Amino acid sequence: DQQVKQNSPSLSVQEGRISILNCDYTNSMFDYFLWYKKYPAEGPTFLISISSIKDKNEDGRFTVFLNKSAKHLSLHIVPSQPGDSAVYFCAASAKTSYDKVIFGPGTSLSVIP
Amino acid sequence: DTGVSQNPRHKITKRGQNVTFRCDPISEHNRLYWYRQTLGQGPEFLTYFQNEAQLEKSRLLSDRFSAERPKGSFSTLEIQRTEQGDSAMYLCASSRRGGKGNSPLHFGNGTRLTVT
Numbered sequence: 001d002q003q004v005k006q007n008s009p010s011l012s013v014q015e016g017r018i019s020i021l022n023c024d025y026t027n028s029m030f031d032y033f034l035w036y037k038k039y040p041a042e043g044p045t046f047l048i049s050i051s052s053i054k055d056k057n058e059d060g061r062f063t064v065f066l067n068k069s070a071k072h073l074s075l076h077i078v079p080s081q082p083g084d085s086a087v088y089f090c091a092a093s094a095k096t097s098y099d100k101v102i103f104g105p106g107t108s109l110s111v112i113p
Numbered sequence: 114d115t116g117v118s119q120n121p122r123h124k125i126t127k128r129g130q131n132v133t134f135r136c137d138p139i140s141e142h143n144r145l146y147w148y149r150q151t152l153g154q155g156p157e158f159l160t161y162f163q164n165e166a167q168l169e170k171s172r173l174l175s176d177r178f179s180a181e182r183p184k185g186s187f188s189t190l191e192i193q194r195t196e197q198g199d200s201a202m203y204l205c206a207s208s209r210r211g212g213k214g215n216s217p218l219h220f221g222n223g224t225r226l227t228v229t
Contacts, residue, residue: 046218105154
């Protein structure tokens with residue numbers, strides 16, 4: 001039973017355009033959401049997060065949007081750069097156990113120069 | 114901040130053998146986590162420690178798996194009587210406190226286990 005879903009295994013975008021990565025979750029107890037980025041042969045690194053009390057959080061080129069009623073979040077990268085090519089994991093945790101972070105299966109983003 | 118260190122990077126073992134992995138977290142982090150990642154999947158939570166106390170274990174962590182963090186610093190993950198299904202990347206992470214954004218998980222580069 002996958003509680004965090006990323007239905008697009010891969011995505012290709014031209015350099016300079018917007019990348020939109022989507023994530024859906026099923027557990028209504030989740031109230032904190034994170035995105036991690038992973039390069040080959042490295043561990044995931046934290047990118048950006050959002051609490052359920054917000055619907056948007058920005059950090060430079062990265063913006064995360066949260067739609068609680070739809071149990072959906074998305075990560076926007078503008079403008080996309082070749083160095084953004086990586087696997088992106090959506091993750092979530094619940095206030096009952098913030099230490100137990102649940103990850104989605106990931107979306108592999110390729111930014112084409 | 115020297116990062117989370119995991120050893121070995123790769124381990125090949127025969128079915129039925131025991132293996133042990135080590136994780137050295139970032140020194141000021143009191144929380145330490147173990148995750149497992151298989152091909153095409155995201156990291157799956159196995160267990161976590163606050164200092165030396167193991168606070169939660171996933172049902173994925175069968176009786177053949179045991180994790181310790183004896184002095185609240187480094188941690189070991191042991192798998193007894195390995196099976197081919199144990200083949201995966203084992204990731205360790207640490208944080209100052211709960212996995213919220215102001216204390217995100219810092220992951221090591223993992224130990225890749227192959228059971229033949």
